[in-house]
Structures are given as structure tokens and as C-alpha cells.
Amino acid sequence: MNVVSTVDPRDGRRRETDLRETSRQELAAHISRASEAAEWLAGIGRVGRAALLDEIAASIESRRADLVATAEGETGLGHARLDFELTRAVVQFRMFGDVLRDGGYVEAAIDHAAETPLGPAPDVRRMLVPLGPVAVFGASNFPFAFSVAGGDTASALAAGCPVVVKAHPSHPLTSQASGDAIAAAVRRQGGPEGVVAIVHGQDAGLALVRHPAVRAAALTGSLAAARAIQAAIDERPQPIPFYGELSSVNPIVVLPAAATERAGQIADGLFASFTGSGGQLCTKPGLAFVPSGPAGDELLGSLRDQVASAGGAVLLNERIRDAFVEGEARLERAGAQVSARPDIGSATGFTVAPVLLEIDISRFSAEIADECFGPLMVAVRYDEVADLDAVLAAVPPSLTGSIHAGTDDDRAAVRRVADRFAATTGRIVFDGYPTGVRVSWAQHHGGPWPSTNSLHTSVGATSIRRFLRPLAWQGVPDWLLPEELGDGFREIPRRVDGRLEPGEPAAGHDPGGDAAPG
Amino acid sequence: MNVVSTVDPRDGRRRETDLRETSRQELAAHISRASEAAEWLAGIGRVGRAALLDEIAASIESRRADLVATAEGETGLGHARLDFELTRAVVQFRMFGDVLRDGGYVEAAIDHAAETPLGPAPDVRRMLVPLGPVAVFGASNFPFAFSVAGGDTASALAAGCPVVVKAHPSHPLTSQASGDAIAAAVRRQGGPEGVVAIVHGQDAGLALVRHPAVRAAALTGSLAAARAIQAAIDERPQPIPFYGELSSVNPIVVLPAAATERAGQIADGLFASFTGSGGQLCTKPGLAFVPSGPAGDELLGSLRDQVASAGGAVLLNERIRDAFVEGEARLERAGAQVSARPDIGSATGFTVAPVLLEIDISRFSAEIADECFGPLMVAVRYDEVADLDAVLAAVPPSLTGSIHAGTDDDRAAVRRVADRFAATTGRIVFDGYPTGVRVSWAQHHGGPWPSTNSLHTSVGATSIRRFLRPLAWQGVPDWLLPEELGDGFREIPRRVDGRLEPGEPAAGHDPGGDAAPG
Incomplete structure (x- = not known):
């Protein structure tokens, strides 16, 4: 099979690795071993899998320096960002350990035999x-947190599903490591x-x-x-669920009073959010609605200054660089007209200049x-808040929609924008920025x-639901039931005869949440 | 547009109704009104929708005699079965009222701002x-419980989704009524x-x-x-979830000691389960594994006698009758060889004779x-329990798998069959029959x-999840949050900073569950 090569996006140089493309x-063989591993993952139970996830977190942590250096050479993402992202990956495995020890994710429910209106x-x-075994496709832009050691892998393993990861070609060595x-x-867990x-x-x-033993992607x-x-997937006789996190423009609306009250602060926030990680985040704000007039001018002026003095950004690969230019x-x-773009000189590798574009709302179109x-x-740029309604309706649905409101902004206007984003996004961000996706119980991505x-969701505790299906047991004796459904079991939340019982967690359950770029 | 006609399957006579096929x-217009109704359903809130569902239950109950009589003339299902099914439909609407008042179904979670390992x-x-608006396709075999007034409609309305139901052509008048x-x-609820x-x-x-405003089917x-x-659906630019409950053979395994201990009782149960409602249930057992030898002979003898003296069954429509014959x-x-089939004389309408077929396990094939x-x-018929493993692996996945075990049956063998059914079905039934699907919190269909x-699932409390999606609010002030996510709200179960709080339900929450054919 073909040799797998790796490219350093900082200089564009390609070199061969020891890896080969995987043969049929x-x-x-991988999928066959995965099917066997499913039994082992089931056998060690929730608490055993929590220990496995903790062990994985520790193992990644112990190889931090090597992993970050390898990723730096393959992605051009800076050391600080990658170091932070590795922490996020570690935190994600630990969070799913907590999810397992809590046990609420299995949605256990018991309805005892009863006389009912239907007999x-x-x-x-x-x-x-x-x-069962699931397929995960590594992301170009998160060599750790959405790749081999990412949230999909962590949540699938937590669920009890072995994982076959397709390594992203932008970071094969990082994936392998x-x-x-x-x-x-x-191995340490046996x-x-x-x-x-x-x-x-x-x-x-x-x-x-396409493989029949693979149950989700x-x-x-x-x-x-x-x-x-x-x-x-459509070639399969049996359909499988496919969870794709795909394309998002993440609109931000700055309402007039917000611009008046904190133009500089919002300019700083926008700059960091759209240029961080080379703008290569699923939640990068691609569209900001800024009021006309002096406050909006001040905001954009500050933003322009920051963009104009920014350095070049190394993009992940040639395809992404070309798509950016196009x-x-x-x-x-x-x-749209160029509002600011620094002169970064002769760019090496896949380096590009960050760009701020500007357009009047009257010229807004779907493109x-x-x-x-x-x-x-x-x-x-917009004159009247009322003009936003029609334009926001033309923005495609996104992962996020953000609203900056000042104390003097009309609450009805705020609510109108929030209602729009409730209908067309998955997360409404208030006086903040969509990047830096918190990894926690309540997150939705x-x-x-x-x-x-x-x-x-592909971030947060409930992302485990993607790799689970319901099963019911009718009249099954206690010895044949899963532990979690026995009458005497009290350690996890369960709904018994319609009433939720919160459970009495065993020692060691310590819920917590965290924040990271996204 | 074409006139809609209705056929009485008892005599096969077709007659025109006052209804017309719906034009584009x-x-x-229906979908446009549905989109407006979504706002009303949101506006009345969980408790308002619970009241609506109770009102619908009462309205169906008040028209019981007419509805059952209409359905009898269109489906040929007997009065007793239809009367019972209408009760099930009523119970389903009431159950979702309870689900709404409980509120746990919204999976509310709050993570307060915090210092975390990621900052x-x-x-x-x-x-x-x-x-948003959803499409429901009525089922031929459940004119009430899986049609216009069925569980899909009840769960979608509970979720807050307006419903456009495609009436099944086998019972247009029942659907309209x-x-x-x-x-x-x-109307009574405004x-x-x-x-x-x-x-x-x-x-x-x-x-x-295909309509862009329709969000699920x-x-x-x-x-x-x-x-x-x-x-x-694949013609749409935007995919939508499609929940189909489709095809199921529902295997039943009778283990040797079970046959020895209660051959007659199991024969009675099998007969009722495969012939009830003309065998037109999604969970009808189509395949029963019965041991060779005297106990199995006794079981099958009793079953044969019951089938041989049974009357004809009116099937729902000509297509189903033809497919049955084929x-x-x-x-x-x-x-497979005919083991018992009564002579029902000259059958009118879509009447057929019930049939018991028999085959030796050595001749078993996927067909x-x-x-x-x-x-x-x-x-x-099987000789050795060990022979079941390979054959059960060739049975397609089903809604249910049932096991009858006696006190002397080997527990390892029971577990092997149960493990197989855990992998290939949605409900494991022990010493029982798959028909008569209980409508309750813990059910999975x-x-x-x-x-x-x-x-x-399309039955039980969690079927509401099909018509919901997650949404997150980040840094959103209290006045702009949904009531359920306010810090002071205590009425529903919520996960707060990772810990599940069971909630303090308002008065009137009375969980309960029920049983019905399925």
C-alpha cells in the first residue's frame, strides 16, 4: 500500500513516514479485534471503563512533550495552543470517567408489574x-481534542464501543502517537x-x-x-447513524448600546476569536453585525488596527490554504471590501494573512x-436594529449565534435576535464569543x-448518547438483568415507576467541567 | 383531486367518501398553519401542553362509540380489540401529560461559571x-394507537411540535374522525x-x-x-431525522424444561400471540423454536388443535392479504410444512385462515x-440447545426476542440466548409474549x-426524544432564559454543576404506566 507522508505546513515540505495506508x-483484522474488544469493554463495566479512561488520560499526559512537538510539526498550530488542546483531551477522558461513575447516562428505568388502566x-x-464498534474520523483542526484522543473516542469508549479512528492526513504521526x-x-488495564x-x-x-460490524460513524x-x-454508508444494507459536525458561520450581533459601552473590549474579543488558531475553529465567528455610527466606527477602527498589525497565520494544509484564498x-x-489585511511579506508554507472584510447590510446576500x-x-454594518431580522433569516443555521447587548439596548430587540438564534443555532452566546467551547455536562455543540x-452534540457529557441504544427487559429475573437494573441497586439515578431517584453514587464521583477552544 | 375511498375488509366493498386527496x-397551507401553531405550543409551555393532551384524551374518550364503529368498518379489527386500542390511545395522551409535568424529558442542565483545569x-x-412541525405516517394496523391519535402524535405534541399526519388509506374516515x-x-384550549x-x-x-418547514418524520x-x-427526504437540501418502525419476526425460544413444565400453557400463549388482531402486530412472534421430543410434541399438538379449530382472520386490506398469501x-x-390450517370455507373480503408451519432446524434458512x-x-424443531446458537445468528434483528425457560434449564444456555437477543433486538421478553406492548416510562419499542x-423508541415516555434537539445558553441573563433553566426553578429534575437534582414537582404529577397490544 501507499506510504503515508506528512507535511510541515510552516514550510510546505512533505516527507515520508514509516506508516502505510491501511489495506482491506x-x-x-482491526474490525474483528474491535468486535472482540466490545466484550471486554462490556465485561469491565461502567466503573472499569472509568478506570480505563483515567488511565488513558494519564498516559496522554505522560507523553505531553512528545505529542505536542509532533503535532506542532504537522499542523503549524502553535505550542501554547497545542499544549492547551492536549489538556483539553485529557480533561475530556476524565470527564467521561465522571459520567460513567455517575451512571445517569444509561437512563435506567424500572416499571414494576402493575394493574393499569389497560389491565x-x-x-x-x-x-x-x-x-458495538464505531468509526471516528479525525479532524484536521484539532489533532488532539477531535482526533484519535478526542471527544468522539472518549465518549464512544465510555459508552462501551471500541473505536476505529481514521487518522486525518494532516497529522498522521500525531494520530499514531x-x-x-x-x-x-x-494494556496497563489488561x-x-x-x-x-x-x-x-x-x-x-x-x-x-461500509463494514457490517461498524455500528456508527x-x-x-x-x-x-x-x-x-x-x-x-448508503451502500450498506443496514443503515447506521452518522454524526457529522460540518459547516458553521457563527454570526455575532453587536447591538448599538453594546458598541457604545464597550467598543474597544468587543474589538479585542472579536479579534482574538476570529484569528485564534488561524481562524480554523468550527465556532470561529465569520460574520459580525456592527452598528453604523461613531461607536461602530470606533469598534471597527480598533479591530482594523489589530488586524493590520497581526502576523501571518499558518494554515493546516494546502487544501485549506487554497480554499481560504478562494x-x-x-x-x-x-x-465585501477589504477593511484590513497585514502585509506579511513572502509567506512560507501555507501561511496566509488574516483578513477583515466589510460590507453594508443593504448589499448583504447569502454568499x-x-x-x-x-x-x-x-x-x-447596519443602521437600524429592525433591519437585522430579514438579514439574519438569510444566514444559514450555525453551531452558535452570539449577541452583545448594552444596558440601554431594547430588551425586545435582544429577545428577537435570541429567538432567531434559538431557531437556527445550537448555542446562544450572550456578551461573549463562540470559540473556547466549555467541556462540561451542560454543553451542546x-x-x-x-x-x-x-x-x-459532539462536546460535553451527553455526546455519549450517540453511541448507545435503548434495550428493554420484560419479566427478566434478577440474575439475568444488568446490575444497574436490579431492584437492590442504588448507585445511579433511575426512574422507578415513573419517579426519578437520584441515586447514591459510590465514592469517587466528583463531577466537574472545563473550558477549551473550539 | 382524487376522491378518497374506503374499503370494508370484511366484504371487500369499496365506497367513496366525502374526502379528497390533499392538493399541493x-x-x-397546512404546513404554514403548523408553523404558526408551533409558536402557540411553545407559548403555553409544558404545563399548558399537558392540559392540551388531557383535553385531547377526554375528547377521544367522549367519541369512543363513533370512533370504534368507524374503525370497525374500515379495518375489520373486532370491536373488543378496537375498544381496547382506543383506551390505549387515551392512556398515551395522558401519559405524555405526566411526562410534561415531570419535566425530566427536557434534560435540563446548568453548569455555573467556574474556574476549571482549562481556565x-x-x-x-x-x-x-x-x-418544529413534524410528519407522522399513520399505520395500517393500529387505526388509533399508531395513527392520527397515536403515540407519535402524542409525543410530538408533548414535545411542542405541530403534527401533519398522513392518513393511512386503510382507514381514512377513522383518521379524519x-x-x-x-x-x-x-379549540377548547384556545x-x-x-x-x-x-x-x-x-x-x-x-x-x-420534502417540505423545508417539516423537521422530522x-x-x-x-x-x-x-x-x-x-x-x-434524500431530495431535500437539509436532511431530517426519519424514525421508521419497520419489519420484525420476533423469535421465541422455548427451552426444553419450559416445554416439559408447561407445554399447554405455552401453546395457549403462542396461539393468542400469533393469531390476535389477525397476526397484524409489529411484535407478532413469527418464529418459535420448540424442542424435539414428547414435551415439544405436546406443545405443538395443543397449538395445532387450537389453530385447526380457529376461525378466519379478516386482514386489513387487499395488499396485506395478497402479501400474506404470497x-x-x-x-x-x-x-416449511403446513402443520395446521383450518378450513374456513369460502372467505369473504380479505379473510384468511391462520396457519402454523413447521420445519426442522436442520432445514432452517434465512428465508x-x-x-x-x-x-x-x-x-x-430443535434437538440440542447448542444448535440454537448458529440458527439464531441467522435470524434478522427484531423488535423483540422471547425466552421461555423452566427451572431445570441450564442458566448458561438461558444467558446465551439472552445475550444473543441483547445484541439483535430491542426488548428481551422472559416467560412471556412480545405482543401486548406496555405503554410506560421504561418501555422500549x-x-x-x-x-x-x-x-x-416509538412507544413509552422516551419516544418524545425523537422530536427534540439540544440547545445551549451561554452567559445568558435570567430574564432571557427559559423558565426551566432559571437558577430559582425547582420543579423539574436538573443536573446542576454535574449533580442530578430530582426536582420538586408541582401538584398534579402522578406518574403511571399501562399495557396494550402491539
Whole structure:
């Protein structure tokens, strides 16, 4: 099979690695081992899997320096960002350990046999069970937190599903090193080889989701990648769920009083949010609605100054760099004008200059709301808050929608924007920025199409639900029931005869949440 | 547009109704009114919707005699069964009233702003919100409980989603009368016209799921119907979730000691389960594994006697009757032999004779496990429990799998069958029968493909999840939050900073569950 190569985006140089693209035979062997590993993951139970996740977190932590250095050479994301992202990955594994020890995620419910308005009813008990081996596609822009050692892997393992990860071609060595870290942890816990496997190559990725033993697929990536994966899934006799986190322009509305009260502060926030990580975040704000008049001028002036004096941003790969250049040209053709762009001299590798574009709301069109992945934001100037309604209706659904309101902004106007975002996004951010997605119990990272293709989240505790299905037991004797459904079990929240019992967690359950870029 | 006709399956006579197939213009008007009704359903809140569901239950109850009589003339299902099914429909609406008052279904979670291992994190709050207007396809075999006044409608309305129901052509008058009953209840609660609408005709059904304002679709029906609906959905630029409850053979394993201990009792149970409602239940057992030897002979002898003296069963429509006749012939070609079939003389309308087929396990093939909708069961005779493993692996996934075990049956063998069913079904039934699906909090009605195409249930409290999506609020002030996410709110279960708080329900919350055929 083909040799896998890696490219340093800082200089564009490609070099061969020791890795090969995964053959069909190797893929079949990985999936066969994954099926066996499913039994082991079930056998160690919730508490055993929590220990496994903690061990994985520790293993990744112990290899921090190597992992971050490897990722730096493959992604061009800076050391500080990657170091932070690795912490996020560690935190995610630990959070799912807490989710497992809490146990509420299995949604245990018991209805005892009873006389009902429909006659005598049998004893019925329900909880969620793992789907089986799942496919995860690593993301280009998060070599740790949304790749081999990312949230999809953590949530799937927590659910009890072995994972076969298709490594993103932008960071094969980081993927392999992450896989090695996980494998070492699995071995320390006495687990078999198939708990997590890595495959390389586009063919292997598509063959993976066509395989009958694979029960779900998750992707953080482009609409084009999602279409290719969905087409492969559609070849299967049995459909499987496919969770894609895809495309999002993340509009931000700055209301007039907010601009008046804190123009400089908002300019700083916008700059950091749209240029951080080279603008290569799913939640990067691509569109900011800024009022006309002096306050808006001041805000944009400050933003322009910061952009004009910014350095170049190294993008992840050649395709993303080319798409950025094309995307910017497309926005200019649609009428947006360059408001600020630094001269970064002769750029090496996949380096580009960050860009602030500007357009008047009267010239707004659907093309202006197209996502352009990278360090670019379009500022849309508006005169009247009432003019926002129609324009926001033309912005495609997104992961997030943000509102900056001042004390003097009309509450009815605030509510109108919030109601719009409630209908068209997955997270409403108030006086803040959409990047820096907190990893916690209440987080939701998802939204209406095209931001995602499902009703699920890919960040936060409830992302485990993607890899579970319900199962009911009717009249089943205690010895044959899962522990969690026994009458005497009290350690997890359960709904018994319709009433929620919060459970009495065993020692060691310590819920917590965290924040990270996204 | 074409006149809608109705057929009495007892005599096969077709007559015209006052109804017309729904035109494109009428459909658009229905969906437009549904979109407006979504705001009303949101505005009345959880408690308001609970009152609406109670009012609908009362309205259906008050029209019981008319509804049952109308359904009898269109479906041929007997009076007792239909009377019971109407009670089930009433119970379903009331159960979702309880689900709303409980409020746990919104999965409210609050993570307060905090210092975390990833730095300061913002306040994030999450709950589930309604999808918007949804399409429901009425089922042929449940004119009440899985049709206009069925569980899909009840759970969608509970979620806050207006419903456009495609009436099943086997019972247009029942569908319309059910819709009238619901409409009267909506009016009494001051609601608008678009809360529930009925459309007639296949074209209208497909146009419905293609409409951009429709956000989800639910079907209880055939694989062919599901394929047609999915193809129409695939024409949309934006995908929508499609929940199909499709095809299921529902295997039953009778272990040797069970046959020895209670052959007659199991024969009675099997007979009732596979012939009840003309065998036209999603959970009808189509395949029973019965041990060879005297106890199995006694069981089958008793079953044969009951089948041989049974009367004819009126099937729902001509297509189902034809498919039944073909299905039986197909099973005979695959090697199953007629074990018992009564002579029912010259059958009128769509009446057929119930059939018990028999085959030795050595001749078992995948064709023998094909679902044949109607009053037919294949008994598979086996010598050794160990022989079941390979054969059960060839049975397609089902909604249910049932095990009858006696006190002397080997527990390891019981566990092996249960583990198989845990992997390939949605409900494991022990010493019971899969029909008579209890409607309750812990119920699950679903299973791996081809029994369903999703990871969701279409019966029980959690079926509401199909019509909801998560939404997060970050840093949003109290006045702009939904009531359920305010710091001071205590009435529903919420997860606050990772810990589940069970809530202090307002008066009137009285959880309960019920049982019904399925």
C-alpha cells in the first residue's frame, strides 16, 4: 500500500513516514479485534471503563512533550495552543470517567408489574447499551481534542464501543502517537488490542463505514467529507447513524448600546476569536453585525488596527490554504471590501494573512454568509436594529449565534435576535464569543443543518448518547438483568415507576467541567 | 383531486367518501398553519401542553362509540380489540401529560461559571427544545394507537411540535374522525387550527417530507414505505431525522424444561400471540423454536388443535392479504410444512385462515426468518440447545426476542440466548409474549435494522426524544432564559454543576404506566 507522508505546513515540505495506508485485510483484522474488544469493554463495566479512561488520560499526559512537538510539526498550530488542546483531551477522558461513575447516562428505568388502566402489565426495565464498534474520523483542526484522543473516542469508549479512528492526513504521526498512548493505557488495564485502532488512507475510511460490524460513524469535518462518508454508508444494507459536525458561520450581533459601552473590549474579543488558531475553529465567528455610527466606527477602527498589525497565520494544509484564498476572493466578488489585511511579506508554507472584510447590510446576500475556514471575518454594518431580522433569516443555521447587548439596548430587540438564534443555532452566546467551547455536562455543540446532520452534540457529557441504544427487559429475573437494573441497586439515578431517584453514587464521583477552544 | 375511498375488509366493498386527496396548495397551507401553531405550543409551555393532551384524551374518550364503529368498518379489527386500542390511545395522551409535568424529558442542565483545569469557564445551560412541525405516517394496523391519535402524535405534541399526519388509506374516515376529535380539544384550549392536520394521498405524504418547514418524520409501516419516504427526504437540501418502525419476526425460544413444565400453557400463549388482531402486530412472534421430543410434541399438538379449530382472520386490506398469501407460499417453498390450517370455507373480503408451519432446524434458512405479516407462525424443531446458537445468528434483528425457560434449564444456555437477543433486538421478553406492548416510562419499542432505522423508541415516555434537539445558553441573563433553566426553578429534575437534582414537582404529577397490544 501507499506510504503515508506528512507535511510541515510552516514550510510546505512533505516527507515520508514509516506508516502505510491501511489495506482491506488489515482493516478487516482491526474490525474483528474491535468486535472482540466490545466484550471486554462490556465485561469491565461502567466503573472499569472509568478506570480505563483515567488511565488513558494519564498516559496522554505522560507523553505531553512528545505529542505536542509532533503535532506542532504537522499542523503549524502553535505550542501554547497545542499544549492547551492536549489538556483539553485529557480533561475530556476524565470527564467521561465522571459520567460513567455517575451512571445517569444509561437512563435506567424500572416499571414494576402493575394493574393499569389497560389491565395487568408486566415488569419492564430499560437502559441504554453500547452499539458495538464505531468509526471516528479525525479532524484536521484539532489533532488532539477531535482526533484519535478526542471527544468522539472518549465518549464512544465510555459508552462501551471500541473505536476505529481514521487518522486525518494532516497529522498522521500525531494520530499514531496518540493511538500508541491509548494502547499503552489499554494494556496497563489488561485490555485487548482492538479497543482503539488507527487506520490511514481515504479508501480505508470509506471501507470502514461500509463494514457490517461498524455500528456508527462520527466526523468533525467538511460538508464534502460528510457527503462522501454518507454515500459509502448508503451502500450498506443496514443503515447506521452518522454524526457529522460540518459547516458553521457563527454570526455575532453587536447591538448599538453594546458598541457604545464597550467598543474597544468587543474589538479585542472579536479579534482574538476570529484569528485564534488561524481562524480554523468550527465556532470561529465569520460574520459580525456592527452598528453604523461613531461607536461602530470606533469598534471597527480598533479591530482594523489589530488586524493590520497581526502576523501571518499558518494554515493546516494546502487544501485549506487554497480554499481560504478562494473563499476570500468569492466574498470580495459578492461585494465585501477589504477593511484590513497585514502585509506579511513572502509567506512560507501555507501561511496566509488574516483578513477583515466589510460590507453594508443593504448589499448583504447569502454568499456573504458562506463559511470561509481560516482567519477571516466579514463585518456587516447596519443602521437600524429592525433591519437585522430579514438579514439574519438569510444566514444559514450555525453551531452558535452570539449577541452583545448594552444596558440601554431594547430588551425586545435582544429577545428577537435570541429567538432567531434559538431557531437556527445550537448555542446562544450572550456578551461573549463562540470559540473556547466549555467541556462540561451542560454543553451542546451542534445545530441545525448544515452545522450538523443530527440532533446530537459532539462536546460535553451527553455526546455519549450517540453511541448507545435503548434495550428493554420484560419479566427478566434478577440474575439475568444488568446490575444497574436490579431492584437492590442504588448507585445511579433511575426512574422507578415513573419517579426519578437520584441515586447514591459510590465514592469517587466528583463531577466537574472545563473550558477549551473550539 | 382524487376522491378518497374506503374499503370494508370484511366484504371487500369499496365506497367513496366525502374526502379528497390533499392538493399541493392545501398541503402548503397546512404546513404554514403548523408553523404558526408551533409558536402557540411553545407559548403555553409544558404545563399548558399537558392540559392540551388531557383535553385531547377526554375528547377521544367522549367519541369512543363513533370512533370504534368507524374503525370497525374500515379495518375489520373486532370491536373488543378496537375498544381496547382506543383506551390505549387515551392512556398515551395522558401519559405524555405526566411526562410534561415531570419535566425530566427536557434534560435540563446548568453548569455555573467556574474556574476549571482549562481556565475560567462561562455559565452554560442546556435543555431540549422542539424541532418544529413534524410528519407522522399513520399505520395500517393500529387505526388509533399508531395513527392520527397515536403515540407519535402524542409525543410530538408533548414535545411542542405541530403534527401533519398522513392518513393511512386503510382507514381514512377513522383518521379524519380522530383528527376532528383532536381539533375540538385544541379549540377548547384556545389553540389555532394548525396544531394537528390530516392529509390524504401518497403524493401528499411524499410532498410533506420534502417540505423545508417539516423537521422530522415518523412511520410505523413497511420497509417499502420507509424506502419511498427516505428517497423523498434524500431530495431535500437539509436532511431530517426519519424514525421508521419497520419489519420484525420476533423469535421465541422455548427451552426444553419450559416445554416439559408447561407445554399447554405455552401453546395457549403462542396461539393468542400469533393469531390476535389477525397476526397484524409489529411484535407478532413469527418464529418459535420448540424442542424435539414428547414435551415439544405436546406443545405443538395443543397449538395445532387450537389453530385447526380457529376461525378466519379478516386482514386489513387487499395488499396485506395478497402479501400474506404470497408469504406463506414462499415459506412453504423454503421447506416449511403446513402443520395446521383450518378450513374456513369460502372467505369473504380479505379473510384468511391462520396457519402454523413447521420445519426442522436442520432445514432452517434465512428465508424461513422472513417476516410474514398476518396470522402465521413457523415452529422450528430443535434437538440440542447448542444448535440454537448458529440458527439464531441467522435470524434478522427484531423488535423483540422471547425466552421461555423452566427451572431445570441450564442458566448458561438461558444467558446465551439472552445475550444473543441483547445484541439483535430491542426488548428481551422472559416467560412471556412480545405482543401486548406496555405503554410506560421504561418501555422500549425499537431494535436494530431492519426492525427500525434509528436508535429511538416509538412507544413509552422516551419516544418524545425523537422530536427534540439540544440547545445551549451561554452567559445568558435570567430574564432571557427559559423558565426551566432559571437558577430559582425547582420543579423539574436538573443536573446542576454535574449533580442530578430530582426536582420538586408541582401538584398534579402522578406518574403511571399501562399495557396494550402491539
